[in-house]
Amino acid sequence: MRSTLKTIMVAAFLGMLFAPVQAAELESGFMDTQWATPAEDLKGFTRVGGSEKLAYYANPQRTYTFFGTEVPGDVVYGFYDDKFFAVYANIEGIDVFSQIKSYIQHKYGLPSKTSRETRGDLTTYSWKVKETQIKFKHHETSGKMKIAFYYLPIANRVNVEMKQEFGEEPPEPIFPLSALRQSQAIREQMEFMSF
Numbered sequence: 001m002r003s004t005l006k007t008i009m010v011a012a013f014l015g016m017l018f019a020p021v022q023a024a025e026l027e028s029g030f031m032d033t034q035w036a037t038p039a040e041d042l043k044g045f046t047r048v049g050g051s052e053k054l055a056y057y058a059n060p061q062r063t064y065t066f067f068g069t070e071v072p073g074d075v076v077y078g079f080y081d082d083k084f085f086a087v088y089a090n091i092e093g094i095d096v097f098s099q100i101k102s103y104i105q106h107k108y109g110l111p112s113k114t115s116r117e118t119r120g121d122l123t124t125y126s127w128k129v130k131e132t133q134i135k136f137k138h139h140e141t142s143g144k145m146k147i148a149f150y151y152l153p154i155a156n157r158v159n160v161e162m163k164q165e166f167g168e169e170p171p172e173p174i175f176p177l178s179a180l181r182q183s184q185a186i187r188e189q190m191e192f193m194s195f
């Protein structure tokens with residue numbers, strides 16, 4: 001038991017050493033992809049949903065580590081007018097959610113905004129890192145948790161255009177993105193965009 005605890009603590013410490021590099025990158029992009037990059041510049045990514053202006057891509061062979069914590073499952077990149085502006089990922093397990101949230105709070109302080117919706121018991125935490133926004137969502141009733149990163153110069157324009165057209169924020173991809181779920185997500189996005 002003690003050796004397991006030591007291993008976990010060493011892994012957490014090493015993760016914290018590498019996490020600041022990722023945090024610094026948030027200002028210019030996400031991991032190795034710069035904000036506003038065209039979708040065609042991504043290697044190994046496949047389109048998994050979207051519409052005319054809004055498109056979602058994923059790379060199922062890639063693994064991701066957010067702030068020193070591995071995130072299992074699909075990580076989806078969002079594009080608007082073929083410019084990279086968002087990243088979405090489900091968080092599996094309250095322990096992973098807590099580790100990432102704890103690191104973000106340690107690095108950037110308390111969330112700049114916290115909102116709570118009673119319907120679905122949704123709590124959203126937001127941080128702003130220069131022109132990037134980090135959003136953490138936790139649905140207490142269903143247990144679903146999600147993290148999103150937005151490049152605000154494009155995301156703000158997307159929100160304005162979507163509100164003008166539809167009165168809503170841009171839809172996020174729906175997880176998990178299995179082959180069946182991908183086809184459902186595409187159908188739902190098409191329905192949303194034709195509303």
